[in-house]
Amino acid sequence: MAVTNAEIAAAFDRIADLLEVQQENPFRIRAYRNAARTVRGLAHSLSDMVQAGADLEALPGIGRDLAAKIREMVATGSLRKLRELEHAVPPELVELLQVPGLGPKRLAVLRDRLGIHGLADLEAAARRGLVRNLPGFGVKSEQNLLRELAELKRRTRRWLRAEVEETVEQLLTYLKGIRGVRRVEPAGSYRRWKETVGDLDLLVAAAKGTDVTAAFVRHEAVERVISQGTTRAQVVLRSGLQVDLRVVPQASFGAAWHYFTGSKGHNIAVRTLGVQRGLKINEYGVFDRAGKRIAGRTEAEVYAQVGLPWIEPELREQRGELEAAAEGRLPRLVTLKDIEGDLHCHTTASDGQEDLLTMARAARDLGHRYLAITEHSRHLGVARGLDGDRLLAHGEAIDRLNEKLKGIRLLKGVEVDILEDGTLDLPDEVLARLDVVVGAVHSAFGLSRKRQTERVIRAMDNPRLHILAHPTARLIGRRRACDLDMERVMDAAVERGCFLELNAQPQRLDLDDLHCRMAKERGLKVAISSDAHSAGQLAYLRHGVGQARRGWLEKGDVLNTLPLDGLLDALDR
DNA sequence: GCCGTTTTCGGCCCGACTGTTTTCAGTCG
Numbered sequence: 001m002a003v004t005n006a007e008i009a010a011a012f013d014r015i016a017d018l019l020e021v022q023q024e025n026p027f028r029i030r031a032y033r034n035a036a037r038t039v040r041g042l043a044h045s046l047s048d049m050v051q052a053g054a055d056l057e058a059l060p061g062i063g064r065d066l067a068a069k070i071r072e073m074v075a076t077g078s079l080r081k082l083r084e085l086e087h088a089v090p091p092e093l094v095e096l097l098q099v100p101g102l103g104p105k106r107l108a109v110l111r112d113r114l115g116i117h118g119l120a121d122l123e124a125a126a127r128r129g130l131v132r133n134l135p136g137f138g139v140k141s142e143q144n145l146l147r148e149l150a151e152l153k154r155r156t157r158r159w160l161r162a163e164v165e166e167t168v169e170q171l172l173t174y175l176k177g178i179r180g181v182r183r184v185e186p187a188g189s190y191r192r193w194k195e196t197v198g199d200l201d202l203l204v205a206a207a208k209g210t211d212v213t214a215a216f217v218r219h220e221a222v223e224r225v226i227s228q229g230t231t232r233a234q235v236v237l238r239s240g241l242q243v244d245l246r247v248v249p250q251a252s253f254g255a256a257w258h259y260f261t262g263s264k265g266h267n268i269a270v271r272t273l274g275v276q277r278g279l280k281i282n283e284y285g286v287f288d289r290a291g292k293r294i295a296g297r298t299e300a301e302v303y304a305q306v307g308l309p310w311i312e313p314e315l316r317e318q319r320g321e322l323e324a325a326a327e328g329r330l331p332r333l334v335t336l337k338d339i340e341g342d343l344h345c346h347t348t349a350s351d352g353q354e355d356l357l358t359m360a361r362a363a364r365d366l367g368h369r370y371l372a373i374t375e376h377s378r379h380l381g382v383a384r385g386l387d388g389d390r391l392l393a394h395g396e397a398i399d400r401l402n403e404k405l406k407g408i409r410l411l412k413g414v415e416v417d418i419l420e421d422g423t424l425d426l427p428d429e430v431l432a433r434l435d436v437v438v439g440a441v442h443s444a445f446g447l448s449r450k451r452q453t454e455r456v457i458r459a460m461d462n463p464r465l466h467i468l469a470h471p472t473a474r475l476i477g478r479r480r481a482c483d484l485d486m487e488r489v490m491d492a493a494v495e496r497g498c499f500l501e502l503n504a505q506p507q508r509l510d511l512d513d514l515h516c517r518m519a520k521e522r523g524l525k526v527a528i529s530s531d532a533h534s535a536g537q538l539a540y541l542r543h544g545v546g547q548a549r550r551g552w553l554e555k556g557d558v559l560n561t562l563p564l565d566g567l568l569d570a571l572d573r
Numbered sequence: 574g575c576c577g578t579t580t581t582c583g584g585c586c587c588g589a590c591t592g593t594t595t596t597c598a599g600t601c602g
Contacts, residue, residue: 031574
């Protein structure tokens with residue numbers, strides 16, 4: 001089977017880890033990490049690109065050597081260099097790099113002086129008090145290592161972005177209440193709307209002399225303080241979430257916000273543009289050769305100094321946004337306000353929690369002009385899926401409600417199961433009487449790539465199907481994506497006049513950002529849908545819009561930015 | 574290992590905090 005981009009990226013990262021343990025040239029290590037990031041962010045399969053004879057060296061951070069390694073990986077499925085390194089370095093040794101506070105230098109000391117080769121060795125040595133006497137270590141670092149080892153066992157999770165939204169709001173409110181604080185904003189991956197966040201980055205602009213970090217670490221939710229200075233503090237909340245706070249003067253706010261929003265790769269690229277113009281860019285501003293600050297109050301000022309327009313945070317992933325900005329072809333990203341309606345939700349008729357009227361009113365309150373009611377079909381027993389008769393009766397109830405409703409139109413729909421052989425779970429004559437047919441895989445997730453791809457394409461062969469829901473069926477952190485040849489699926493959808501969904505449930509966000517970009521390249525419109533199972537969940541659309549924006553989608557790339565008439569035309573296959 | 578309107582060699586983003594030092598190295602983001 002063809003090697004995936006993720007596998008190639010993982011191999012490069014693994015090489016970087018191993019080189020790090022060997023204390024290789026840090027720039028060489030960075031080159032591997034940069035390449036891994038580039039590969040991970042590609043919208044095309046490298047296997048296909050190699051087969052098509054594409055110029056790999058045109059990719060950022062890929063030169064002669066790494067291009068050859070990519071071709072080797074595609075041809076053989078593995079890397080000789082990686083095998084040699086794995087042979088030379090004990091695997092447990094690499095795990096030690098995960099311990100916060102332990103880098104390659106101190107790791108080498110532990111290995112050479114105490115023969116430590118893994119987490120268990122380190123714990124035993126620290127407990128016996130052997131670590132404190134090593135050069136560069138002391139009692140404090142020995143204790144810290146023991147605590148980090150304990151932490152490591154219970155931690156190592158990422159958080160769904162949606163999970164930490166409430167915490168963010170609470171912390172922002174708290175920080176704004178501190179005297180002398182002028183402005184508080186989230187930064188980091190949270191601001192870039194990544195589907196998961198590893199920790200939370202918050203930025204504060206404060207008047208001189210305001211002791212923000214002292215007040216911050218006193219917040220009731222803070223369990224432990226990792227570090228605390230005058231301009232920066234890192235804490236762990238009771239929930240286990242790590243929060244990094246930075247404090248800067250107002251004149252530096254834009255530069256700092258840009259810097260702490262990242263991504264790291266984007267920042268480095270912007271700084272490098274600065275260097276080329278004789279400028280130094282840091283979190284305090286943009287400085288000329290004389291060391292005079294010439295910008296920094298706003299992000300736009302910083303970008304302007306390197307000759308670029310302001311770039312939306314969701315695009316700052318070092319995936320071509322700087323080039324697009326330089327050439328004046330940044331996308332005008334879709335916004336929540338562009339959304340005209342929602343094409344996927346459930347009521348008490350299947351596994352939803354609220355009735356038709358409640359859902360309709362809630363959707364109208366969000367400004368929607370239409371809402372498709374898409375109950376499950378009979379095959380999905382656990383969700384009390386509907387058979388044809390119940391579904392048609394439900395449709396009559398929707399018709400009756402539409403006569404009374406003002407300001408919003410309910411569409412008759414279904415989320416019909418795509419069975420293992422690619423047929424749909426309800427007869428065509430039932431589907432023909434609906435406005436919107438959403439099809440979804442809810443079983444046999446583990447089929448081979450070939451069979452899964454054919455299954456989905458066969459479902460789209462049925463002209464009654466309009467939208468393929470949560471195409472990969474992944475659940476972030478819980479169930480991996482189905483193995484689909486997404487390029488083939490998308491090509492097939494375009495040929496057949498089908499659409500793909502971006503399911504906005506926080507644990508799905510399926511299509512993901514890269515898939516959105518693949519769709520856009522093909523002119524395939526995406527439906528951003530809440531899949532709400534309650535009235536409150538209708539607002540989940542914001543998560544979907546965030547993901548869509550990460551995928552460079554514009555208003556015209558999103559199916560449900562169409563007004564009702566246009567939508568019904570588009571659904572007419 | 575990458576990369577080039579200063580360069581095909583010699584650079585490679587930059588600052589904060591901690592702990593161990595007694596002026597700084599290591600680590601992190």
